[in-house]
Amino acid sequence: xxxxxxxxxxxxSFLVTLYSVFAAIYGEVKKSAAMVESARRAMLxxxxxxTLTAGTLIYLLVNNHYEVQFVYEVTSRSMPxxxxxxxWWGGQAGSLLFWSWLMSxxxxxxxxxxxxxDREFLPxxxxxxxxxxxxxxxxxxxxxxxxAQLYQTFDGINPFTFQPADSILFTxxxxxxxxxxxxHPGMVIHPPMLYLGFVSFVIPYAFAMAALITGRTDDRWxxxxxxxxxxxxxxxxxxxxxxxxWAYDVLGWGGYWGWDPVEIAAFMPWLTGTAFLHSxxxxxxxGMMKHWNMLLIILTYDLVIFGTFxxxxxxxSSVHAFAQSAIGPLFFGFIGITLITSVALIIYRWAALxxxxxxxxxxxxxxxxxxxxxxxxxxxxxxxxxxxxxLISELFTGEKVTVGPPFYERATGPLWAALLFLMxxxxxxxWGHSTVKTLGRALWKPVVVAIAITIAIYVYFTNNIYxxxxxxxxxxxxxxxxxxxxRGAYARQRSQGENIFVAFWNLTGRNRRRYGGYIIHLSIxxxxxxxxxxxxxxxxxxxxxxxxxxxxxxxxxVTYREVASWDxxxxxxxxxxxxxDVYQNGIYLGELHxxxxxxxDSQQNMTIPGNRSTMKDDLYVLLVDWQPISADGATLKxxxxxxxxxxxxxxxxxxxxxxxxxxxxxxxxxxxVRADRQLKQTSAAD
Amino acid sequence: xxxxxxIILLVLILAGASASLVFAQDTFxxxxxxxxxxxxxxxxxCESTPLDVCPxxxxxxxxxxxxxxxxEGKSEAEIKQHFATQYGIRVLNVPPNPWLTYFVPGVVxxxxxxxxxxxxxxxxxxxxxxPVSDKDEAEQVQQDExxxxxxxxxxxxx
Numbered sequence: 001x002x003x004x005x006x007x008x009x010x011x012x013s014f015l016v017t018l019y020s021v022f023a024a025i026y027g028e029v030k031k032s033a034a035m036v037e038s039a040r041r042a043m044l045x046x047x048x049x050x051t052l053t054a055g056t057l058i059y060l061l062v063n064n065h066y067e068v069q070f071v072y073e074v075t076s077r078s079m080p081x082x083x084x085x086x087x088w089w090g091g092q093a094g095s096l097l098f099w100s101w102l103m104s105x106x107x108x109x110x111x112x113x114x115x116x117x118d119r120e121f122l123p124x125x126x127x128x129x130x131x132x133x134x135x136x137x138x139x140x141x142x143x144x145x146x147x148a149q150l151y152q153t154f155d156g157i158n159p160f161t162f163q164p165a166d167s168i169l170f171t172x173x174x175x176x177x178x179x180x181x182x183x184h185p186g187m188v189i190h191p192p193m194l195y196l197g198f199v200s201f202v203i204p205y206a207f208a209m210a211a212l213i214t215g216r217t218d219d220r221w222x223x224x225x226x227x228x229x230x231x232x233x234x235x236x237x238x239x240x241x242x243x244x245x246w247a248y249d250v251l252g253w254g255g256y257w258g259w260d261p262v263e264i265a266a267f268m269p270w271l272t273g274t275a276f277l278h279s280x281x282x283x284x285x286x287g288m289m290k291h292w293n294m295l296l297i298i299l300t301y302d303l304v305i306f307g308t309f310x311x312x313x314x315x316x317s318s319v320h321a322f323a324q325s326a327i328g329p330l331f332f333g334f335i336g337i338t339l340i341t342s343v344a345l346i347i348y349r350w351a352a353l354x355x356x357x358x359x360x361x362x363x364x365x366x367x368x369x370x371x372x373x374x375x376x377x378x379x380x381x382x383x384x385x386x387x388x389x390x391l392i393s394e395l396f397t398g399e400k401v402t403v404g405p406p407f408y409e410r411a412t413g414p415l416w417a418a419l420l421f422l423m424x425x426x427x428x429x430x431w432g433h434s435t436v437k438t439l440g441r442a443l444w445k446p447v448v449v450a451i452a453i454t455i456a457i458y459v460y461f462t463n464n465i466y467x468x469x470x471x472x473x474x475x476x477x478x479x480x481x482x483x484x485x486x487r488g489a490y491a492r493q494r495s496q497g498e499n500i501f502v503a504f505w506n507l508t509g510r511n512r513r514r515y516g517g518y519i520i521h522l523s524i525x526x527x528x529x530x531x532x533x534x535x536x537x538x539x540x541x542x543x544x545x546x547x548x549x550x551x552x553x554x555x556x557x558v559t560y561r562e563v564a565s566w567d568x569x570x571x572x573x574x575x576x577x578x579x580x581d582v583y584q585n586g587i588y589l590g591e592l593h594x595x596x597x598x599x600x601d602s603q604q605n606m607t608i609p610g611n612r613s614t615m616k617d618d619l620y621v622l623l624v625d626w627q628p629i630s631a632d633g634a635t636l637k638x639x640x641x642x643x644x645x646x647x648x649x650x651x652x653x654x655x656x657x658x659x660x661x662x663x664x665x666x667x668x669x670x671x672x673v674r675a676d677r678q679l680k681q682t683s684a685a686d
Numbered sequence: 687x688x689x690x691x692x693i694i695l696l697v698l699i700l701a702g703a704s705a706s707l708v709f710a711q712d713t714f715x716x717x718x719x720x721x722x723x724x725x726x727x728x729x730x731x732c733e734s735t736p737l738d739v740c741p742x743x744x745x746x747x748x749x750x751x752x753x754x755x756x757x758e759g760k761s762e763a764e765i766k767q768h769f770a771t772q773y774g775i776r777v778l779n780v781p782p783n784p785w786l787t788y789f790v791p792g793v794v795x796x797x798x799x800x801x802x803x804x805x806x807x808x809x810x811x812x813x814x815x816x817p818v819s820d821k822d823e824a825e826q827v828q829q830d831e832x833x834x835x836x837x838x839x840x841x842x843x844x
Contacts, residue, residue, distance in 0.1 A: 253736065370802065401781040401782075
């Protein structure tokens with residue numbers, strides 16, 4: 001009954017979304033403001049409707065309604081309540097509903113903005129947002145119903161939306177439980193963040209399409225959506241970082257990024273989104289690259305759909321693809337239709353999107369941004385090819401191949417290095433015109449200091465050529481960015497007579513976008529230090545030891561003490577935990593507890609490392625195997641991951657940087673209206 | 687003399703061969719030796735999880751096969767070839783013909799770079815360009831403000 005109610009509300013949501021699409025188009029064609037307003041209200045209604053649908057599903061999850069197939073597949077009695085709630089996005093049907101729910105929230109937020117200056121965009125924004133939403137809700141209604149119930153028929157026990165004739169409802173005693181990998185706190189937050197990022201990119205795309213359809217191809221759509229894009233970027237970045245942290249903590253391979261196809265699927269919209277964020281600045285400042293910006297946001301949107309498809313369809317088997325279903329062709333159809341329609345619109349508006357100015361120098365800021373775009377797109381090409389090459393190979397030769405990390409690392413390494421170099425020089429070049437002389441004058445000091453730092457690294461730390469190139473670039477970008485900050489703050493200090501810290505604060509506050517962007521650059525450098533450390537200097541070893549035996553690695557001594565195994569029946573988990581003592585150069589540092597968790601409901605293992613983390617390195621110990629009877633021996637795998645914490649620290653700074661850049665300014669429209677009201681009040685008083 | 691030299695040579699070859707045999711049988715490969723090769727392999731079931739870190743029983747058995755083959759004196763290439771023959775080339779972490787893997791993105795990126803360069807040439811003014819001054823930018827901002835004020839005024843008069 002409750003499941004039927006949930007499904008009923010879901011169907012109503014689907015119909016309301018469709019109504020919104022048709023009312024918006026009808027209202028626009030017939031020039032009926034009332035119909036457009038009706039479409040807007042219908043779009044606003046989708047959020048409460050989908051919230052009710054989601055609430056119903058959560059009720060079923062929390063209250064162990066195992067007659068509902070989705071509940072049976074992703075929860076079990078032993079799971080704590082918070083995990084039962086988060087199991088909502090732990091399976092395919094639920095995650096599609098989660099996507100739609102987030103989309104409806106964003107669509108509702110959009111409808112609440114002040115549309116006075118952009119009334120002509122409204123119907124088309126509604127159409128694009130609601131078509132996207134209808135597609136996802138439709139998936140739930142017709143193919144992946146989270147409310148389908150289990151019925152016993154003559155053919156056995158199967159899920160049905162409606163009760164078949166001669167069947168009885170079947171309620172299993174317990175559910176299968178959530179995949180243990182998804183029970184980690186990182187995984188509880190990672191999908192929502194990723195999906196938030198995905199969904200928020202739909203809004204700039206909707207405005208871009210509205211601009212193309214209405215022919216209002218100036219940069220208004222970009223100005224409206226700039227903050228949406230930044231928030232989308234923030235969520236997507238945070239989602240990727242959380243995914244990396246989750247992999248580091250629970251996948252037990254000693255790393256954070258495995259170039260898994262599904263990781264790459266989430267990474268690709270990030271690449272185009274990042275390119276877009278840089279490229280729109282060229283349009284805003286110079287009125288150029290209008291075609292390109294349109295193309296980038298279209299690509300981002302379709303890669304978002306592609307990413308969701310890969311994550312949820314299981315078409316490319318990977319650690320992330322937990323489910324398989326027949327929704328693949330529909331996703332491909334949707335991607336194809338939206339891509340063709342959007343590109344056709346660009347072609348239709350080609351003349352209107354012509355650049356207002358011309359490129360005047362190959363060293364100007366806009367030229368370097370363009371080069372930055374080429375590099376991001378090159379990384380995208382590598383990633384996209386790496387993901388689809390196995391499918392192409394299977395299609396044409398019948399034999400699947402694996403494109404693993406070595407390909408991505410070799411192919412993208414030089415591109416990342418070139419991007420770092422651009423990050424170093426672009427802030428010093430001017431919009432419009434820059435020459436070798438002007439750029440050289442600004443650049444020589446940071447270059448000299450960066451070379452000196454690199455020489456010091458060579459003398460004291462490493463002669464690895466890749467590391468030296470990497471650290472030189474990192475030093476260059478750090479110096480240039482800090483120099484830019486200092487120059488601005490110093491100028492304020494002199495002109496305004498402010499304390500240097502106050503000047504620094506005010507400088508950031510007055511130009512949040514620019515200085516937020518510089519903080520993002522700084523954070524990327526911290527992340528680069530972490531990546532260089534772990535990628536180039538990671539050490540690993542493995543050995544089987546008995547109690548009292550030690551393994552030496554990179555200055556550490558890990559002494560195995562014991563292993564113990566016990567059941568936690570209420571949680572439905574068996575823990576096997578080793579205890580090891582850690583020494584560095586003979587000094588005792590403490591003990592670590594690498595362990596294996598075995599979940600009874602899903603019959604799956606999780607390898608949890610014992611990790612000693614410092615800014616210098618991580619000592620990461622895994623329990624690979626042990627002797628179950630005598631319990632006096634174990635196989636340990638040990639990694640030393642240098643500088644990896646800089647990666648996480650950089651990620652936090654990154655989030656701060658984006659938050660500063662995306663922080664809303666006082667809306668000039670609101671200020672105007674307020675001033676207007678005050679004026680009226682004053683006049684009335686007079 | 688020739689005969690003596692031949693005998694000496696034969697003895698040396700046999701000694702070398704037996705020494706390598708002894709080495710192959712006596713040197714028991716470490717976990718690190720096994721993992722060095724396992725890192726480059728994926729079992730068909732646990733896709734995207736390299737063999738050296740895969741916790742499944744099947745993968746543990748594969749690692750033991752590697753250990754046995756190393757004990758038998760098989761080289762890294764021979765071991766990888768063995769798994770590719772047995773289970774298909776998908777078990778290798780890079781396709782056997784990596785040039786094709788690099789070729790396509792390389793060509794696409796090259797085309798992109800050429801297009802960009804061509805675009806630069808087309809966009810670039812043939813004459814000396816006028817730099818955008820701060821004054822221009824300030825004017826633009828003023829104009830935006832002017833438009834905003836005008837719109838506000840129009841709204842007020844409605």
